[in-house]
Amino acid sequence: MSAASPETAMKTTSWTRILIYAVLIVFVIYYLLPLYVMLVNSLKPLDEIRQGDMLALPQQFTIEPWLSAWSTAQIGVQPTGLRPYFLNSIIMVAPAVAASTLLGALNGYVLTKWRFPGDNLVFTLMLLSCFIPFQIVLIPMAKVLGLLGLAGTTWGLSLVHAVYGIGFTTLFFRNYYEAFPTELVRAAMIDGASFFQIFRRILLPSSGPIIVVTVIWQFTNIWNDFLFGVSFADSYSLPMTVALNNLVSSSTGVKEYNVHFAGAILAALPTLIVYIVSGRYFVRGLMAGAVKG
Amino acid sequence: MPFLEIRNLEKRFGTVDVLKGINLAIDEGGFLVLVGPSGCGKSTLLNTIAGLETITKGEIHINGRDVKNLHPSERDIAMVFQSYALYPNMTVAQNIAFGMEIRGVPKEERDKAVSEVSEILQIKHLLSRKPSQLSGGQRQRVAMGRALVRRPLVFLFDEPLSNLDAKLRVDMRTEIKRLHQSMKTTIVYVTHDQIEAMTLATRIAVLKDGLLQQFGTPAEIYNSPANMFVADFMGSPAMNLIPVSVEKSGNDLRLSMPQRSGSPLTLALPGGAGRIAKHAGRNVIFGIRPEALTDPDGADRNSPGVVTSECQIEVVEPAGSDTFAITHLGGKEVVARLRADAKVSPGKKAMLAFNLDKAVFFDPGTEQRIV
Numbered sequence: 262m263s264a265a266s267p268e269t270a271m272k273t274t275s276w277t278r279i280l281i282y283a284v285l286i287v288f289v290i291y292y293l294l295p296l297y298v299m300l301v302n303s304l305k306p307l308d309e310i311r312q313g314d315m316l317a318l319p320q321q322f323t324i325e326p327w328l329s330a331w332s333t334a335q336i337g338v339q340p341t342g343l344r345p346y347f348l349n350s351i352i353m354v355a356p357a358v359a360a361s362t363l364l365g366a367l368n369g370y371v372l373t374k375w376r377f378p379g380d381n382l383v384f385t386l387m388l389l390s391c392f393i394p395f396q397i398v399l400i401p402m403a404k405v406l407g408l409l410g411l412a413g414t415t416w417g418l419s420l421v422h423a424v425y426g427i428g429f430t431t432l433f434f435r436n437y438y439e440a441f442p443t444e445l446v447r448a449a450m451i452d453g454a455s456f457f458q459i460f461r462r463i464l465l466p467s468s469g470p471i472i473v474v475t476v477i478w479q480f481t482n483i484w485n486d487f488l489f490g491v492s493f494a495d496s497y498s499l500p501m502t503v504a505l506n507n508l509v510s511s512s513t514g515v516k517e518y519n520v521h522f523a524g525a526i527l528a529a530l531p532t533l534i535v536y537i538v539s540g541r542y543f544v545r546g547l548m549a550g551a552v553k554g
Numbered sequence: 555m556p557f558l559e560i561r562n563l564e565k566r567f568g569t570v571d572v573l574k575g576i577n578l579a580i581d582e583g584g585f586l587v588l589v590g591p592s593g594c595g596k597s598t599l600l601n602t603i604a605g606l607e608t609i610t611k612g613e614i615h616i617n618g619r620d621v622k623n624l625h626p627s628e629r630d631i632a633m634v635f636q637s638y639a640l641y642p643n644m645t646v647a648q649n650i651a652f653g654m655e656i657r658g659v660p661k662e663e664r665d666k667a668v669s670e671v672s673e674i675l676q677i678k679h680l681l682s683r684k685p686s687q688l689s690g691g692q693r694q695r696v697a698m699g700r701a702l703v704r705r706p707l708v709f710l711f712d713e714p715l716s717n718l719d720a721k722l723r724v725d726m727r728t729e730i731k732r733l734h735q736s737m738k739t740t741i742v743y744v745t746h747d748q749i750e751a752m753t754l755a756t757r758i759a760v761l762k763d764g765l766l767q768q769f770g771t772p773a774e775i776y777n778s779p780a781n782m783f784v785a786d787f788m789g790s791p792a793m794n795l796i797p798v799s800v801e802k803s804g805n806d807l808r809l810s811m812p813q814r815s816g817s818p819l820t821l822a823l824p825g826g827a828g829r830i831a832k833h834a835g836r837n838v839i840f841g842i843r844p845e846a847l848t849d850p851d852g853a854d855r856n857s858p859g860v861v862t863s864e865c866q867i868e869v870v871e872p873a874g875s876d877t878f879a880i881t882h883l884g885g886k887e888v889v890a891r892l893r894a895d896a897k898v899s900p901g902k903k904a905m906l907a908f909n910l911d912k913a914v915f916f917d918p919g920t921e922q923r924i925v
Contacts (some may be wrong), residue, residue: 444639447606448700452653453627462652490716 298330303327305522310518326519330508330527334520337496337507343524345497346504350484350531353417353500357422358479364423365430365475366468370460372431373438375444384435388426395488406493413495420492422483430475437471438464473542481532500526555618557582557740558603558708563612565598565764568901572598574764575612581756582617583738585599589751590761591787596744597712599761603742604710605629616706626758632701633710636717638693639698640685645680650699671703674847676734691722696735711743715750725752748788752776779914782839782921790890791844796884797918798840801831809840811884813866817885821861821908830915830925838924839916844878844891846912850905852893859911865890879904 298315303326303471305319321383325429332342372384402421411417441464449459490500509521556579560702565573572595580586588596593825603606603614605626648655650671651664659667673679675695684914685693694714701709702771714730715723731754734741745751751758751772758775760767760783768780779785785793798811807823823830830838853860868887869880877892888907898904915925 310812442637442639444637445641447604447626448633448635448639449652451604451626451631451633451642452700453656454652457655458716463641463643 299522299526302410303519303526305519307515307517307519323363326517327527329517330520330524333525334508334517335511335514337511339496343501343504343527346499346501349415349494349498349504350501353419353422354480354483356416357419357426357483358476360419360423361426361430361479362472362475364427364436365432366465366472367460368427368431369434369438370434370464370507372435373441374443374459374464375456384431387431390425391432395425399488399492400510402489403493412493414497415494415498415500418489418493418498418500420477421489422486425489426479426483429478433471433475433478434468437468441467470542473539477535477539480535484532486532556615557584558582558586558742559613559615560599560603561588562615563599563602564610564615565595565602565607566610572580573602576764576766578766578769580740580742582740585734585741585743585754585756587719587751587758588742588744588761589746589748589756589758589787590767592746593763594761595764596616596761600633600710600712600742600744603708604631604633613667614647615667616697618802621634630707632704632708633712634678634697634701634714636713638685638697638717640693640696642685645682645684646677646688646696646699648897649685649696650703653700653704667703668699671699674702675699686883691819698730705739707740709739709741709743713744713746715745716747717847730754748791749790754787758788760787762787777912778923779841780923782841782916785841785850785914785916785923789843791878791889793841793914794839794847794883794886794888796842796886797837798884798889799837800830800835802834803909804816807834811840814882815866819863819865821910823910824859824861833915833924838919839918839921840884841911841916842908842910844889846909847888847890848907848909849890849892849896849898850907852896853907854909857909857911859913860909862905862907864903865897865906867900867902867904870898880904881906 267480300320302310302315304322304324306321306323307318309320330343332344333340334342336343336346343387368387372380406417406421409417409420413418445463446459449463454462484500485502486500487502487506490503492507494503502530505524508524558578558580560576560578563573563576566570566851576599579588588599591856595824598607602609603616605621605624607627609622616629616631638809640646641652644652654664654667658765668681669678672681675698677692677699678697680688680692680696684779685696688696689915694717697714713728715726718726719886727750730743734754751776755772757769759769760775762783768775768784770778775784775788779788779793782795786795796811798809801808801810809821809823810818811820812818850862853862865881865883865888867879871878871880872894875894877896877898878893879890879892879896881888881890881900892898914923916922917924
């Protein structure tokens with residue numbers, strides 16, 4: 262393709278460009294408005310919100326709602342704030358993400374570089390697990406957790422998410438390793454490297470982009486999950502999402518909207534940070550997989 | 555006792571027979587080239603020697619040891635891959651030392667070995683770079699370095715030069731030959747390039763469709779091809795294969811082949827009946843290499859088998875060092891290799907000298923060589 266001449270570039274600037282930017286700006290506002298409303302109102306005292314102007318900047322700036330949401334607000338029957346549940350979520354997410362990513366990588370490695378009869382069937386079955394709706398597995402999963410003695414614990418919840426995530430992580434790594442040159446594995450075999458040495462020394466160091474993609478995917482999905490949390494956790498092991506629901510929908514007392522807004526932002530913060538920190542790797546990773554394959 | 559021996563090797567993928575009973579043997583220090591068109595099974599054969607593919611039937615012996623059931627790393631071989639297969643996350647030095655590291659060789663020893671090998675291959679200045687920062691030729695050297703540092707019993711090369719540009723390929727070819735001459739390690743080398751095969755090998759194995767067509771020295775393969783496939787595959791331009799009839803006139807034999815116009819061209823076979831007498835009166839395939847078909851001044855004066863005849867020249871291709879003239883005999887295009895300054899012009903007749911001492915004959919049915 263030849264480069265556009267300066268004149269055509271200039272012409273497109275004039276009207277189409279203005280139109281494109283106008284549309285984009287409208288969409289940016291459309292998407293950012295809810296976040297703005299939440300942020301602004303979480304920094305106001307409750308009286309100011311009651312005056313009715315949700316879009317106004319706070320006249321009296323306060324971080325009291327944030328402190329309340331974090332450590333003193335009523336969650337269900339306990340005035341603990343969201344803090345203990347935030348920790349629950351971290352304890353649930355970290356091992357589940359680590360385990361499902363590692364197992365997905367191993368599965369991808371075996372399914373592409375140590376092929377065996379029926380490997381495609383195994384892959385198809387694992388892929389199928391991505392399409393199973395959460396609701397279907399609730400009862401069997403509750404049964405399994407009961408048998409394992411993990412019912413109502415954060416570890417049990419972590420296990421559920423790890424197992425549920427393996428289908429996706431296997432898909433990601435399998436497709437990534439499919440494009441990974443098999444000759445490298447063969448060279449390492451001749452060099453005397455074992456199954457795990459090849460995985461750790463040759464494949465994993467080249468898997469940066471797909472690891473980032475998988476971690477973001479798993480982190481956001483597990484962190485944001487509500488159904489498994491509400492089904493399998495007891496009142497002490499509730500994850501953040503369920504606790505937020507309990508905070509917002511508690512039926513006693515005054516509705517503290519400013520606290521609710523602050524709590525909701527707190528609940529969304531970790532996924533936001535993950536996206537901001539590694540978002541460009543996410544895009545790059547998706548591209549790398551697409552172009553190389 | 556040969557150093558590397560392959561007996562009745564068969565390899566089947568599902569229902570496809572890739573190798574159909576290969577027998578090969580080569581002495582220590584030999585340079586065996588496996589050559590053939592793509593899909594002939596040559597790379598599979600190399601991979602079975604490396605242990606990267608299992609074998610369905612047969613045996614492979616290296617230095618008197620049956621390696622059939624040994625892991626690649628236990629066969630004492632080193633391999634250079636077509637894509638070089640350098641570990642992208644490691645530096646050149648780490649790439650070369652990886653095999654030793656896995657085997658638990660102490661660091662000082664590894665460093666010494668890497669330094670020696672990089673000296674030989676002139677890659678010392680590249681040791682701290684990553685493979686992505688190297689040119690094709692440099693990657694090739696590093697891949698060879700990784701093989702050399704092992705000091706294996708056998709080197710295996712899988713089309714190592716096919717990713718290089720033409721000029722670099724010729725340079726690296728010479729370099730591989732020089733390395734082989736100085737190290738005297740046994741080499742098995744896969745290529746589809748018959749010039750590489752001719753220049754490098756001490757023994758050539760020509761394969762087609764999983765069958766060994768011919769196994770011999772480069773000279774044997776070139777001068778006495780076992781069948782028409784080998785004759786056609788080895789040599790560039792390819793050998794001329796002309797359908798002719800062997801006719802008897804008195805005590806002499808002559809070859810007769812139709813031309814595009816006029817009467818058939820006949821060549822009297824010198825030295826009487828000897829070689830092809832029993833095929834008199836039959837049709838055979840007459841094989842003659844382009845360099846044995848030249849202008850009369852360029853012909854080998856010491857050869858008693860030179861016969862000259864006038865042919866219609868259709869195309870002239872000057873190539874600098876030689877001039878190729880194309881004529882039409884027996885329904886086939888026939889290439890003659892003339893001296894660069896030979897006086898020929900397209901559309902005119904010219905005298906061509908056939909060196910029948912160098913000629914070979916094939917059975918048109920079985921395609922096997924008969925004389």
